[in-house]
Amino acid sequence: MQTGVHRMSAEGSTRAVITALGANLGIATTKFVAFLLTGSSSMLAESIHSVADSSNQALLLIGGKRARRDATEEHPFGYGRERYIYAFIVAIVLFSLGGLFALYEAWHKIRDPHGITAWHWVPIVVLLVAIVLESVALRTAVRESNRSRGRASWVQFVRRSKSPELPVILLEDAGALIGLVFALAGVGLTLITGNGVWDGLGTAAIGVLLTAIAIVLAAEVKSLLIGESASAEQVRLIREAIVASRDVPAVIHMRTMHLGPEELLVAAKVAVDLRDDAREVAQAINDAEERIRRAVPIARLIYLEPDVLRTEE
Numbered sequence: 001m002q003t004g005v006h007r008m009s010a011e012g013s014t015r016a017v018i019t020a021l022g023a024n025l026g027i028a029t030t031k032f033v034a035f036l037l038t039g040s041s042s043m044l045a046e047s048i049h050s051v052a053d054s055s056n057q058a059l060l061l062i063g064g065k066r067a068r069r070d071a072t073e074e075h076p077f078g079y080g081r082e083r084y085i086y087a088f089i090v091a092i093v094l095f096s097l098g099g100l101f102a103l104y105e106a107w108h109k110i111r112d113p114h115g116i117t118a119w120h121w122v123p124i125v126v127l128l129v130a131i132v133l134e135s136v137a138l139r140t141a142v143r144e145s146n147r148s149r150g151r152a153s154w155v156q157f158v159r160r161s162k163s164p165e166l167p168v169i170l171l172e173d174a175g176a177l178i179g180l181v182f183a184l185a186g187v188g189l190t191l192i193t194g195n196g197v198w199d200g201l202g203t204a205a206i207g208v209l210l211t212a213i214a215i216v217l218a219a220e221v222k223s224l225l226i227g228e229s230a231s232a233e234q235v236r237l238i239r240e241a242i243v244a245s246r247d248v249p250a251v252i253h254m255r256t257m258h259l260g261p262e263e264l265l266v267a268a269k270v271a272v273d274l275r276d277d278a279r280e281v282a283q284a285i286n287d288a289e290e291r292i293r294r295a296v297p298i299a300r301l302i303y304l305e306p307d308v309l310r311t312e313e
Contacts, residue, residue, distance in 0.1 A: 014064065016141040016169045021057035023137040024050045024176075027130045034126040040190070041109035042183040043123050045102040045203040046130070049179055049210060052098040053172050056090040060165050063087065067260060077301070080260015084224045087164035091221060094172070095214035102207030106200045113196030124191075127184045134180060138173035145170060162228065163261035164221055175213045179206045230256040230264055234296050241291035242270055242304075247284035249273070250309050265301045266292060271309035281306050 028050035035043040063086025071078040145166045149157045158167040186202015189195075230238070235256060242251050254268035270288065272281050289302045 014061070014165070016137075016144045017057050017060050017064075017165055019140040020137045020169050020173060021054055021061070023133045024054040024057065027133055028054055030126050031130065034122045037122050039114070040123050040187055040199055041105045041196075042186040042199050042202040042206070043126070045105050045206050046127075046179060046183045048101050049098050049176065049206065050130075052093055052210075053176060055097075056093055056168070056172065059086045059090050059093070060168060064165065077259050077265070078263065080258075080263045081225065083164055083261060084221055087168055088218065088221045088225060090168055091214050091217035094210055094217065099207050099209075099211030099214055102203055102210060104207075106204035106207055109200030109203060110197055113200060123187045124184070127180055127187065131177065131180050131184075134173060134177045138170075138177055141166065141169045141173050158216075159220060160231065162224065162258050164224065167220065168217060171213050171217060175209055179209055182206050182209065224258070227257045230258070230266075230296070230299075234264070234299075237295040238266060238268075238292050238299065241295040242268065242288045244291055245284065245287060247273065247276070247280070248288050252307055252309060259301070262298050263301070264296065264299045265303075266299050267303045267305075269305045269307050272306040274308060 028047055031043055031047040031050055034040070035047055060083075063083045066086075067079050067082040069079045145157060148161075148163075148166070152160065154170075158170065161167050182202045182205040184202075186199045186205070189198035189202075229235070235254070238256070239251050239254065242248055248270050250271040252269040252271055254266070256267075257265045259265050270285070272284060276284065285304045285306060288304055292299050292302055
């Protein structure tokens with residue numbers, strides 16, 4: 001059952017990424033046309049933001065494909081962590097191409113403010129259409145995330161998810177929607193007052209928002225790159241599976257680590273009966289490994305070391 005859940009989660013991640021990619025490519029084109037017609041810095045910042053988001057979603061798709069490669073002699077644990085590497089690159093792209101560019105453009109516009117003198121209605125229409133499209137993309141990401149989020153809050157889901165794609169898409173789509181509101185406010189106030197400073201301030205708000213999202217993403221993905229353990233529930237299930245037979249009375253100590261979103265390494269020292277011979281110990285270890293795989297299907301690599309349980313342990 002859990003294997004099916006993880007397969008659905010991976011398919012949902014891909015579906016959310018593709019939906020966001022399609023939306024952002026269309027939005028980026030219309031925003032850039034609006035910038036060329038109006039000269040609005042908010043529109044330029046939003047254009048670059050959508051380009052950054054599109055490239056990020058392409059990176060996530062590439063990372064997901066490369067992570068599915070089979071293990072090799074040089075990489076015996078496989079390539080599952082490649083998804084984390086590409087997600088980290090996404091954070092860098094969002095920070096540099098999105099956040100820093102928007103802040104630079106805002107500084108330039110505030111220093112030399114000028115109003116929108118032509119095609120006044122274009123940026124408003126483009127932004128309203130973009131808000132609708134981004135809402136659809138965000139709705140898809142939320143729906144797919146709810147299938148694996150369980151009872152966790154959204155903050156907990158972003159922090160604890162071992163699959164980087166959905167948290168990245170959620171934060172990007174939410175940031176894009178908020179950024180569009182900032183751009184709409186900046187452009188709207190510029191059209192009302194004729195003062196281009198409002199356009200620059202809207203651009204600055206977009207830059208700060210994207211920079212903050214990029215920092216959060218980088219921090220969370222860095223933790224995955226270093227290597228995170230299984231969840232508390234998974235650890236409990238693994239321990240219970242090991243000691244489910246009298247042949248293995250106790251777990252002396254255990255370590256777990258994610259080699260990828262759907263691949264878990266389990267290493268443990270377990271107690272065995274002193275009266276058992278080598279064949280009985282080997283059978284007890286094999287049975288324990290089989291119980292672990294049934295309890296937690298993503299436990300792909302399992303190393304159990306038999307030992308004698310001492311009083312202090």
